[in-house]
Amino acid sequence: GQNIDQPTEMTATEGAIVQINCTYQTSGFNGLFWYQQHAGEAPTFLSYNVLDGLEEKGRFSSFLSRSKGYSYLLLKELQMKDSASYLCAVTPPGTNAGKSTFGDGTTLTVKP
């Protein structure tokens, strides 16, 4: 089975940096996704890690350590619009790549 843990809530200040952690224990692993979900809306893709290391995309970066079952999402220069839920999702190997298992999400509140 799959078990994914994320902090439930985080608060940060506009302009700051925040790191959202995700740990997972899975019976099979292909890759790890991060999605952003604003309240009442559908999730949207942020990042995808397959290999160990850091993937950078603008203000957002994501890190993966497969040996430790650990990932984090790093958000820099926080803006008010970054207030949202951030979902960590693990995908299995093989042809079921889209059959993701999701964590419960981390609700980030950005304050002025």
Add this chain to the structure above:
Amino acid sequence: DGGITQSPKYLFRKEGQNVTLSCEQNLNHDAMYWYRQDPGQGLRLIYYSQIVNDFQKGDIAEGYSVSREKKESFPLTVTSAQKNPTAFYLCASSDYTGELFFGEGSRLTVL
């Protein structure tokens, strides 16, 4: 524009009624999924389909049914057997990497 279209956006159901949520995609993806989301929780997989005329149960399939008669369409029926159907339902399709492309969601409320 390519994407996923879900309808209706809001739906109300009386006790004992079946309701069907529509999901259409024009991304030419083979795989499609239905997820359920309850407040403060992540997404849980209801059903998925990797090819036309074939689908598999996810983690919480009881009380739901699906069909996949066309590549573009993957409707979900919430039956009266689903005891707690009030939730936010998300349809998605995926490419070969597993990235999920979501519709806008359907919010179902039982009256």
